[in-house]
Amino acid sequence: MASSLSSLLPLLLLSLTSFAALSLADYPLPYNFTHVCDAKRYASLNLSIPDFAFCDKSLSYYVRAKNLVDSMNLTEKAKQLGNNNNGEWYAVAAGVPRLGLPAYNWWSEALHGVSYIGGGTSFGGPDVKAATSFPLPINSAAAFNATLWREIGKTISTEARAMNNLGFAGLTFWSPNINLVRDPRWGRALETPGECPTTAGIYAINFVRGLQDVEGQEHSNDPNSRPLKVSACCKHYAAYDVDYWRTTGSMTVDRFHYDANVTERDMVESYLKPFEMCVKEGDVSSVMCSYNKINGVPACADGRRMRGTIRDEWDLHGYVVSDCDSIKTIFEKQQWLDDTAIEATAQVMRAGLDLDCGWYYAQYLEETVKKGLIKESDVDEALINNYIVLLRLGWFDGNPLYDNLNASNVCSVDNMKLAASAARQGMVLLKNKGDALPLSPQKFKRIAIVGPHANATEVMIGNYNGVPCRYISPIDGLKKYAEVDYKCRGCRCAVGLNLTYEREDWDRTGFDLPGYQNHLIETVANVSKGPVVVVIFSSGTINISSFVKSGDVDAIIWAGYPGQEGGQAVADIIFGAYNPGGRLPVTWYPSEYTSQIPETSQQFRPNDELGYPGRTYRFYNGTTQFDFGYGLSYTKFSYSFVNPNVLVTKNVNNARQCYNFLPFEDKQLTDVPACQSALVSDLDCTAGDVSVQVSVTNVGKLDGSDAVMLYAKQPQGLIGAPIKDLVAFERVFLKAGESKVVSFEIDACKRLAFVTESAQEVLPQGEHTLLVGDQKLPVYVHLQKEV
Numbered sequence: 001m002a003s004s005l006s007s008l009l010p011l012l013l014l015s016l017t018s019f020a021a022l023s024l025a026d027y028p029l030p031y032n033f034t035h036v037c038d039a040k041r042y043a044s045l046n047l048s049i050p051d052f053a054f055c056d057k058s059l060s061y062y063v064r065a066k067n068l069v070d071s072m073n074l075t076e077k078a079k080q081l082g083n084n085n086n087g088e089w090y091a092v093a094a095g096v097p098r099l100g101l102p103a104y105n106w107w108s109e110a111l112h113g114v115s116y117i118g119g120g121t122s123f124g125g126p127d128v129k130a131a132t133s134f135p136l137p138i139n140s141a142a143a144f145n146a147t148l149w150r151e152i153g154k155t156i157s158t159e160a161r162a163m164n165n166l167g168f169a170g171l172t173f174w175s176p177n178i179n180l181v182r183d184p185r186w187g188r189a190l191e192t193p194g195e196c197p198t199t200a201g202i203y204a205i206n207f208v209r210g211l212q213d214v215e216g217q218e219h220s221n222d223p224n225s226r227p228l229k230v231s232a233c234c235k236h237y238a239a240y241d242v243d244y245w246r247t248t249g250s251m252t253v254d255r256f257h258y259d260a261n262v263t264e265r266d267m268v269e270s271y272l273k274p275f276e277m278c279v280k281e282g283d284v285s286s287v288m289c290s291y292n293k294i295n296g297v298p299a300c301a302d303g304r305r306m307r308g309t310i311r312d313e314w315d316l317h318g319y320v321v322s323d324c325d326s327i328k329t330i331f332e333k334q335q336w337l338d339d340t341a342i343e344a345t346a347q348v349m350r351a352g353l354d355l356d357c358g359w360y361y362a363q364y365l366e367e368t369v370k371k372g373l374i375k376e377s378d379v380d381e382a383l384i385n386n387y388i389v390l391l392r393l394g395w396f397d398g399n400p401l402y403d404n405l406n407a408s409n410v411c412s413v414d415n416m417k418l419a420a421s422a423a424r425q426g427m428v429l430l431k432n433k434g435d436a437l438p439l440s441p442q443k444f445k446r447i448a449i450v451g452p453h454a455n456a457t458e459v460m461i462g463n464y465n466g467v468p469c470r471y472i473s474p475i476d477g478l479k480k481y482a483e484v485d486y487k488c489r490g491c492r493c494a495v496g497l498n499l500t501y502e503r504e505d506w507d508r509t510g511f512d513l514p515g516y517q518n519h520l521i522e523t524v525a526n527v528s529k530g531p532v533v534v535v536i537f538s539s540g541t542i543n544i545s546s547f548v549k550s551g552d553v554d555a556i557i558w559a560g561y562p563g564q565e566g567g568q569a570v571a572d573i574i575f576g577a578y579n580p581g582g583r584l585p586v587t588w589y590p591s592e593y594t595s596q597i598p599e600t601s602q603q604f605r606p607n608d609e610l611g612y613p614g615r616t617y618r619f620y621n622g623t624t625q626f627d628f629g630y631g632l633s634y635t636k637f638s639y640s641f642v643n644p645n646v647l648v649t650k651n652v653n654n655a656r657q658c659y660n661f662l663p664f665e666d667k668q669l670t671d672v673p674a675c676q677s678a679l680v681s682d683l684d685c686t687a688g689d690v691s692v693q694v695s696v697t698n699v700g701k702l703d704g705s706d707a708v709m710l711y712a713k714q715p716q717g718l719i720g721a722p723i724k725d726l727v728a729f730e731r732v733f734l735k736a737g738e739s740k741v742v743s744f745e746i747d748a749c750k751r752l753a754f755v756t757e758s759a760q761e762v763l764p765q766g767e768h769t770l771l772v773g774d775q776k777l778p779v780y781v782h783l784q785k786e787v
């Protein structure tokens, strides 16, 4: 059979971290022991373990942590709260030799696999050369599969514990990054689960629980003694989503000086939502505060939002850590309140910062206490918060469940299979003209790949990466199906986005492909006789509207940053071994968007006066290249709600609980009730309040998986309500012709709430609507006043 020629254009849009150059070669590994309270270890240090009550397992973690802290003098205490090597921004606690307490580097990362960023973790020796590199979170998010997020977390923590046993990793990982992609120009979009607060929150809960939970002990009466597999950290708190933006003029805005102007409504409704879910439902053991200011106050010095919200209101069981050098940033760059370094140090400690990634605490805390700016008991409290986490991790006592994990648990066949599955689940089919895909391996025995990153390796693992077990490049993957003709033409004219265009500390200025890349695609599309498939590696919006329209481009796949197995996933999708089911976790705006709204506008709702079009699928009502949640399949799915409607009745005890000032367009519609809405905090809600069954049918000819996405709309006419809000999703696999019923158990208070202009969370009475595909389900909320 004569071979048809198809041209594949992997356009690889690379972003790498600016941290990649850092190396901790100078630091000895602090993990040269099995666990702290090892009797043999104490004996070898000529110390008598019974002298140290913090090693007494019969005592509570709080008592042990307090004993340890009480055993230190102030100088020693300060040295445990940040880096002792001035000028560096790590978080190496010095330890106290006379107490047998070793040094500990708090900073490890595991955004999408154990990473070398931070210095708490390294790769080396004969045993641990590499770890499994999963897709970046923007891809995993696109899978809309909470089980997958939890499995990835579990697998990473198993590899981390094995590496810890071998002396190569810490136990405290400052991941995930759950800031919302408010604006697609943000250089760190690839690190996050996208623009939707609920998706980001559900991602955080599952990834964090995957990392942290010890099987069988997921919940505990005393969360402060609940054991941890490894410790996760939700960051960066809060409204942190500008890195380095260059305006069309010469003005620049960087994250260290940036003052986010945020309404309390946006804060409650959007920016804080994923963090609230991460702390309350994920029971995360750490939160990191961000560099930026919020309405004039540096995030790490904001006592109301840190101590008040995170610790007191949300009841964090763990520690709050600064982004690296935040205190120095407050003092030097922000010059907040004209504070001296010592005063800035006091401010953040009073605000509830327990650990400094940086050297200000180690340098200045002692003086801060001596000057009376803070009490020594404030320092003690911070230390106790930190040590309880290390106690829960088994740093002092070991953990028999994990102490036997070894190199065979890292880069195992199963772990790499999960990375490949994640890459397949997280790719999104954007165009498929005339069912051009999948290609039949029988028909297409020879294919051409054009583009410099056809042989992509490092590009696929993005930033906050480690050393991957291996790479399956697109060429490697496609070779398994067909003879590959690798044309390097175009190598020097067009290389796609890379760290020159988007990265940490560097935002994008627009959505166009740089250089001659558009020209290259057009040229290839013009001359190709076979189907043309464009594969895009990027975090989000690229201006491809002409290729979407073009009759010469047959299919477009968004491949994101798919991790070490990415090329395999691309090939499996192109040749139909896997039917794509991913959906975009961000809106793809048209290219004009960047000229309609500055990156620094924090408001989600449109602003008619300034002509701002609004942000994200929840508030942007303009045209898009692709909507949030868009994604094609090689088959088709249809939906129907099983129940015809839902009635939710909530008791309201007295008139005071009613909030009767909702802004309705048409007053008549609002003459509902004696009680127009009730404060969510006053109501009694559970996950079963709204029980919805959706019947999903695969009406096409191929087996495939579909992410069933359930949206909610507020009662009609409610001014300021989101266009719609994703409330739940579930990815299901269906054979051709098969039907399944998917059940959603929704908490009305959490998912049907409306946030008023004054930032009150209320549940409006009346007819809400649930949407799935083109199907609608009325949900009547009835607020019943008790007599």
Ligand SMILES: *[C@@H]1O[C@H](CO)[C@@H](O)[C@H](O)[C@H]1NC(C)=O
Residues within 6 Å of the ligand: 028, 029, 032
């Ligand atoms: C680890 O411990 C061994 C034996 O106690 C010692 O010889 C070695 O120097 C230590 N290594 C480091 C990096 O501290």
Ligand SMILES: *[C@@H]1O[C@H](CO)[C@@H](O)[C@H](O)[C@H]1NC(C)=O
Residues within 6 Å of the ligand: 044, 045, 046
């Ligand atoms: C412990 O004591 C022994 C005997 O006095 C001495 O040889 C050894 O060097 C000491 N070890 C340490 C770590 O101080």
Ligand SMILES: *[C@@H]1O[C@H](CO)[C@@H](O)[C@H](O)[C@H]1NC(C)=O
Residues within 6 Å of the ligand: 073, 074, 075, 076, 096, 098
């Ligand atoms: C604190 O302990 C260290 C030893 O770890 C000692 O060198 C220092 O003198 C002590 N400081 C005070 C004020 O006692």
Ligand SMILES: *[C@@H]1O[C@H](CO)[C@@H](O)[C@H](O)[C@H]1NC(C)=O
Residues within 6 Å of the ligand: 261, 262, 263, 603
């Ligand atoms: C902050 O944003 C609001 C609108 O949300 C605007 O009225 C106000 O002027 C802004 N303040 C500053 C300092 O930019």
Ligand SMILES: *[C@@H]1O[C@H](CO)[C@@H](O)[C@H](O)[C@H]1NC(C)=O
Residues within 6 Å of the ligand: 404, 405, 406, 407, 408
């Ligand atoms: C790792 O652990 C497994 C299971 O406990 C064991 O079979 C294997 O021999 C160990 N491998 C190494 C390199 O120690």
Ligand SMILES: *[C@@H]1O[C@H](CO)[C@@H](O)[C@H](O)[C@H]1NC(C)=O
Residues within 6 Å of the ligand: 455, 473, 475, 486
């Ligand atoms: C792809 O890259 C690998 C490793 O960098 C190299 O060995 C191989 O020759 C490359 N393949 C092609 C077709 O260039």
Ligand SMILES: *[C@@H]1O[C@H](CO)[C@@H](O)[C@H](O)[C@H]1NC(C)=O
Residues within 6 Å of the ligand: 494, 495, 496, 497, 498, 499, 500, 514, 515
């Ligand atoms: C990114 O691509 C541009 C060309 O578009 C090139 O000049 C630059 O060197 C590349 N940057 C890196 C870090 O590879």
Ligand SMILES: *[C@@H]1O[C@H](CO)[C@@H](O)[C@H](O)[C@H]1NC(C)=O
Residues within 6 Å of the ligand: 519, 522, 523, 526
């Ligand atoms: C592609 O073909 C169209 C229509 O023939 C032509 O207008 C265009 O210039 C061609 N583009 C390139 C880059 O060759």
Ligand SMILES: *[C@@H]1O[C@H](CO)[C@@H](O)[C@H](O)[C@H]1NC(C)=O
Residues within 6 Å of the ligand: 518, 543, 544, 545, 546, 547, 590, 591, 592
């Ligand atoms: C970019 O967008 C503009 C309109 O928004 C469109 O005219 C142009 O064709 C697009 N470019 C590409 C390469 O799709």
Ligand SMILES: *[C@@H]1O[C@H](CO)[C@@H](O)[C@H](O)[C@H]1NC(C)=O
Residues within 6 Å of the ligand: 606, 607, 608, 621, 622
């Ligand atoms: C979209 O929102 C803007 C700003 O609020 C409003 O002026 C416009 O009428 C809306 N357009 C549509 C189609 O709803």
Ligand SMILES: *[C@@H]1O[C@H](CO)[C@@H](O)[C@H](O)[C@H]1NC(C)=O
Residues within 6 Å of the ligand: 145, 147, 148, 151, 418, 421, 422, 425, 705, 706, 731, 732, 733
């Ligand atoms: C969701 O992810 C899990 C874990 O990878 C996987 O076993 C399951 O098949 C996925 N669900 C669907 C419908 O793809």
